Amino acid sequence: MIPVTARISLDEGEIEESFVRASGPGGQNVNKVSTAVELRFDAARSPSLPEGVRARLRGLAGRRMTREGIIVIDAQRFRTREQNRADALERLLELIRAASIVPKTRRPTRPTLASKERRLAGKERRGRIKTLRQSRPERHD
Template sequence: MIQINERVSIPKKELRFSFSRSPGPGGQHVNTTATRVTVFFDVEKTRSLTELQKMVVKGKLRRRMDKKGVLRISVHDFRSQNRNRQLAVDRFVEIMREALQKVSKRKPTIPTKGSLYRDKRVKKRRSQVKRMRRKPSMDD
């Protein structure tokens, strides 16, 4: 089981792994071994998440998902497939944890007297600068 947070854990069998050759330079080793790891997690078909959690995850992670609702995370940081695999699982946990975190509502605040005073001073100074840029009128 992969623990996401205190309420959500996902069985390892729900994650699917794919291995391929890493992009970029690297010599003979990179050209012969499949070190890039891609993790696939089907958000639509999982039993580990409630319907509400699925909706939240799909909303927050829609850019990382395909049209069928499969979350995809690729890692090719290391030369070792095992290290990339572990890093991919760690990133998956981190991404899911952030997606399932509740967002607290913003409480509107009243500006302090000091901040209102400073804002007024800044506005006044700015208007004076702009006034000085104008062409002089005949009355001046």
């Protein structure tokens, strides 16, 4: 079991890893060794995730989640397979940790009477300043 939070743990069998050749710099090594990791986690059918976390995960994962609810994480930042595996797993765990945080519900508030009066007094003051700036044409009677 892989601990994610105090309440959520993932079974190792739910995570599928495949190794592919990495793109980018690396010399001859990049052509010979499959060091990049493609991690797949079926979030939609995972018994480890509560329903609320699963719903928030769909929004947070974005294009990393397929239509079927499988999260795909590609890791090729490092030159060794072990470092890329650890990186991919850590990125998955961070994503699930972020989804496990329940957002606070916003309770709509109304401005107080005093704040409305302060706002109107400020507008009135500003209007008077602008009125004083206006040049009046001279009248010749």
